[in-house]
Amino acid sequence: MNQQNALYTYLLRLGDSALIQSHRLSEWCSRGPILEEDLALTNIALDNLGRAQALLRYAGEVEGKKRTEDDLAYKRGERQFYNNLITELPTGDFAYTIAKQLFIAAFESLLFTELSKSKDDTLAGIAAKTLKEVKYHLVHARDWCYRLGRGTVISNSKLQHAVDELWMYTGEMFEMDEVDATLLKEGIAADLAPLKPKWMEHVTAILKDADILLPAGEFMQTGSRAGIHTEHLGHILTEMQYLQRAYPEAIW
């Protein structure tokens, strides 16, 4: 695999995860449990959207076929998307969103720490900006884990349920293949293997403080690196891409 192809795919993986995560978070708009949280979640959605724009724009440049970030977001089909499965799972209730946010933000704060040292300057720049954002996302998720986990019997059981449901989607975030191997040699990508124990330690500590039990299951879902998704992604794209697909010659 050549470096250009590897970087293109790598950027799509990062960009798609941010885009789909933003889509799910934006579904909270006008639906939050309290107005302040409505705003906090859409704020995180906006951070993810900005990151998706930057990464997909750069992916288009690397690909060299004059495709814009919008071409990549709106004109690829479901088998050409490479976001982590956890980002596309339905929004669910507030506990589900918070558990998702905890798993993702804990991962991303480690990932973007590494990527901010990337030898690819553009990627390093995006990562440095992202790192500041995801640190806040992690604090937000952690604080809500404490509130829900230790708040009431009901909130504890909802958070526990969400953590149990989502657990089998956490392993995929750390998967590496030849794309990663190609870029690792050049000092461009992040080595995810050493991040996994750190993630586990961090997440375990937060959940313990939140009176939430760590799930015992070891089975992990996989597929997104090869563009194999859950059924949910197709519906997200149907909605997201509708105007671009219905009026392909229009500029908006």
Place this chain on the structure above:
Amino acid sequence: MFPTATETSFQEKVDQDLNIEPKDHMPENYRLHLIRQISQHAHSEVIGMQPEGNWITRAPSLRAKQILLAKIQDEGGHGLYLYSAAETLGISREEMIEQLHSGKAKYSNIFNYPSLTWADIGAIGWLVDGAAIVNQVSLQRTSYGPYARAMVRICKEESFHQRQGYEIMAKMMKGIPAQREMAQDAMNRWWWPALMMFGPHDSDSPHSGNAFKWKIKRKSNDELRQRFIDKTVPQAELIGLAIPDKDLKWNEAKQGYDHGEINWAEFKQVISGNGPCNKQRMAHHVKYHEEGAWVREAGAAYSKQIQENK
């Protein structure tokens, strides 16, 4: 009857254009009038998130999505400042939400219309925020300090929203025929409801007497509506949008436009609950408020534990 001393000092302050602050003496009816108006304003910001939120996941470009999401977030922020301003008058946000759900408190009629196509996002920003600005600019000098200050902050953001909405319309009018049709259709549907946002004609406006005396309101409904029309018509013409009013014409003598008759029967229907989306908007707000109850309870229980362990 002679006014009491405190009333005199209140009215004197108002007459001298001094702000009334939360700790100052104020007539009970002034306080109630403000609670009604500010909470209605806050609820409007929040309910308005629904028709616009309807298009976030379908926005046609990443930039358009980003602008829309940020705009709706601003509106939620306006809701927060306004709830806080109303709270200085001795009512809690929870009480205001109860009043919204019971129907005692209202929100702007305009949000009882549906956002059907992407062009509606342009029309809402341009016309609805545009009409809101005209009203809010005059409220920057309203007599109650916290309300006036909230308006100053809000107006800055509203003018961005108005420009961004206009940009959507302008882009669509430069686009393919289907886009131009969509833009004109949105114009046709939103123009009259936007004019109705200013409320009944001055001749049959029920609440204005004290509102003027207390300088809560400084311009009449018709004055504000006229200002909006005069500002907006040239903007529509510039991008080739027709105003859906066959009686609209320039009046040289008054240096403003004359407009056709507003359909007040429709206005009354929508106000009394029969607009296309009244039930939907309220059901949505009630549903998510109720679904969030366990989260708010968890937050409160947790804060209590933290307090007790200090």
